[in-house]
Amino acid sequence: MDLLLQHKTVLVTGASKGLGKAIALQYAFEGANVIISSRNETTLKETTAEIRAETKNEHIRYVVCDMANAGHIESLVNDVVKQFAGIDVLINNAGGPPAGAFMELTDEMWYEAFEQNLLSVVRASRLAIPHMKKNGKGRIVNITSSSIKQSLDQLMLSNALRPGVMGLTKTLAREVAKDNILVNTVGPGTIATERIEQLTDMRAKATGTDPNKLEREMIANIPLGRLGTPDEFAKAVVFLGSFANTYITGQSLIVDGGSVRAL
Secondary structure, X not given: OOOOOOOOEEEEOOOOOHHHHHHHHHHHHOOOEEEEEEOOHHHHHHHHHHHHHHHOOOOEEEEEOOOOOHHHHXXXXXXXXXXXXXXXXEEEOOOOOOOEOHHHOOHHHHHHHHHHHHHHHHHHHHHHHHHHHHXXXXXXXXXXXXXXOOOOOOEHHHHHHHHHHHHHHHHHHHHHHHHOXXXXXXXXXXXXXXXXXXXXXXXXXXXXXXXXXXXXXXXHOOOOOOOEOHHHHHHHHHHHOOOOOOOOOOOEEEEOOOOOOOO
């Protein structure tokens, strides 16, 4: 299937590693102009070089950006438009908020998570949409979590804020449909990333349990019987954020191997 992404300009935030990197890689394979961002310039340089080498796509750029900083996001979008004369696809991704139970979380932690995981989506989308309208079409995919469907223990911040992105996605999709801009959200279940390793180690220390035992228990709750891969997740995102997708908008997809039981 031709995803109609050749020479389209794609911005993937939070893309120096993990799921963001996997998404950027898939877009690069499709021949898109890909701009990745994160806070760490060293890692961004390495990732940019890796993607270019693996895909033979030289149209890969990076911009340093803290998604909790409004000025950084504005500069990021302006830089993308300056380099490629527009923006066709926006993938809103940012690192997950810290784990913790309700009474452990300070006001500062709540504000930081709000800016990074919800307001960043608002800010980036608000800046990108005028350029998509000018092009007569666009695609936005917001990366969230399986917590939009089923709450996760010890992830209070994610459970509270990720559903807000889902609500934003649904409402925004209706507002911009007339402009041929499709907006969706995709939430990862248990995907083999550094984030999952960190959460598993944290739970192991908190409960005095062997991390390997916790991983086996986690896998036992996945009907497909294994962790997902970043590549599998990325392919779902790239289809929704492509121009082969012409009629799916306002939807929330969970890529989880069937583990979420909620409807």
